[in-house]
Amino acid sequence: MINAHYQESVNILKQALFETNELRQKEYLETSNSGAYWDKFAAISGKLYLADHIGNLLDIYKAGPSAMISGILKED
Numbered sequence: 001m002i003n004a005h006y007q008e009s010v011n012i013l014k015q016a017l018f019e020t021n022e023l024r025q026k027e028y029l030e031t032s033n034s035g036a037y038w039d040k041f042a043a044i045s046g047k048l049y050l051a052d053h054i055g056n057l058l059d060i061y062k063a064g065p066s067a068m069i070s071g072i073l074k075e076d
Helices: 003-020 020-031 042-051 053-065 064-076
Strands: none
Touching: 003 020, 003 042, 003 053, 003 064, 042 053, 053 064
16 A cells, blocks of 8 residues: 555656646645645655665765655656
8 A cells, every 4th residue: 555655656756847837837836745645745755765765864865855856766
């Protein structure tokens, strides 16, 4: 169940990151961390990625958010 939520969140995150329509980008931004718990795709993908890499938290935080997003996208 958790893996399904993670995959769905990552798929939506990808769509949001590569969206070129400004109106749609704004919609993604507004919904990325709002609504029902499992619908918060940015928060869910980040939290579950960190949970899966708990032994590397310090390195992940030192590398910054861009590196973390790259890591999320590489795993998919």
